[in-house]
Amino acid sequence: MTMNESKKLNIFSGIQPSGELTIGGYIGAIKNWVTLQHEYQCLFMLADLHTLTVLQDPEMLRKRCYDFLALYIACGIDPAKNILFAQSHVPEHTQLSWILNCYAHMGELNRMTQFKDKSKQHAANINVGLFGYPVLMAADVLLYQTHYVPVGEDQKQHLELIRDLALRFNHRYGDVFTIPEPYIPKQGARIMSLQDPTQKMSKSDANLHNFITLLDEPDTIRHKLKRATTDSGHEIRFNLTEKPGISNLLVLFSAVTDKTILALETSYQHANGYGQFKQDVSEAIIAFLSPIQSRYQALRKDETELQRILHQGALAAREKASATLKKVYTLVGLMEST
Ligand code: AQP
Numbered sequence: 477m478t479m480n481e482s483k484k485l486n487i488f489s490g491i492q493p494s495g496e497l498t499i500g501g502y503i504g505a506i507k508n509w510v511t512l513q514h515e516y517q518c519l520f521m522l523a524d525l526h527t528l529t530v531l532q533d534p535e536m537l538r539k540r541c542y543d544f545l546a547l548y549i550a551c552g553i554d555p556a557k558n559i560l561f562a563q564s565h566v567p568e569h570t571q572l573s574w575i576l577n578c579y580a581h582m583g584e585l586n587r588m589t590q591f592k593d594k595s596k597q598h599a600a601n602i603n604v605g606l607f608g609y610p611v612l613m614a615a616d617v618l619l620y621q622t623h624y625v626p627v628g629e630d631q632k633q634h635l636e637l638i639r640d641l642a643l644r645f646n647h648r649y650g651d652v653f654t655i656p657e658p659y660i661p662k663q664g665a666r667i668m669s670l671q672d673p674t675q676k677m678s679k680s681d682a683n684l685h686n687f688i689t690l691l692d693e694p695d696t697i698r699h700k701l702k703r704a705t706t707d708s709g710h711e712i713r714f715n716l717t718e719k720p721g722i723s724n725l726l727v728l729f730s731a732v733t734d735k736t737i738l739a740l741e742t743s744y745q746h747a748n749g750y751g752q753f754k755q756d757v758s759e760a761i762i763a764f765l766s767p768i769q770s771r772y773q774a775l776r777k778d779e780t781e782l783q784r785i786l787h788q789g790a791l792a793a794r795e796k797a798s799a800t801l802k803k804v805y806t807l808v809g810l811m812e813s814t
Pocket of ligand 1: 490491492493494495498500501502503504505523626627628629630631664665666667668676677678679680681
């Protein structure tokens, strides 16, 4: 590590390799990762242990980890500059998670919206892992003395819990953990479902028409956009209460073209209906995703290289994680292993 790198503030973020990466996850999280990698010391993780809170097909999960890693890189994350690794390759995550479990309160976990939502979605499998999901996430973040966590708005509540846990621990044992702050985009923090713009776009949504994945074919994107819910009236204008569907499409359009919403509204002020607008949004998304998809195809072919990146990443992550865990073990009174 160079002198400059050691002075940089730390960024940590991760995504569960469940389902296929959506344009919502890209705009809410990865877009910021790409920008922040130049200024910060970044760790980007495949949250594979977190995916086990919902039943997974083992072969699919293994394959998806490589798919997601290749996508991170195809989106512009430089593996030579950042630490890219799988959560399950760094055992310190589950080790710290256990300790933090003993400081987290049932009541605060019970209040988590994601737990309530996922419990409804998976009523037959409300497992302990699902309940403790944010505690494992706290271990992920706190192991690396993280300053900022770039995430979408849905993760804000988990970040608040992580901060509370870190403060509680520090209050008892001294300055152990850096108190992390969420880094949430000003625009695009919550991309909504295409057919129900009152719900977040989610990669594990059973209705495939609700989301666009980064690997969707052009015709699939056109088809999904055509079926996207719009609102009554015919004006293209941003208004979350009156026009949630059109507003969501404007945010998507703006994110993939880097044009402001105001500029887009102005260019459609004489539009007569939504047809042309929806077509233009589709074409802009297709044009944006096309180079990402080409890079992905090339990267995904070389699984040996992807394994090498994960191996290097795990070594680098473990070096940092083990230093924090050692401190924590000592402070809570565990014996040193001889
Ligand atoms: N619709 C979204 N708008 C903005 N940001 C989003 N993110 C996800 N969906 C949107 C952000 O992307 C990252 C995904 O992390 P995750 O997979 O660990 O968590 P998640 O929030 O549970 O994502 P999904 O798509 O809803 O996954 P499933 O369906 O598997 O639970 C996070 O930073 C998230 O904020």
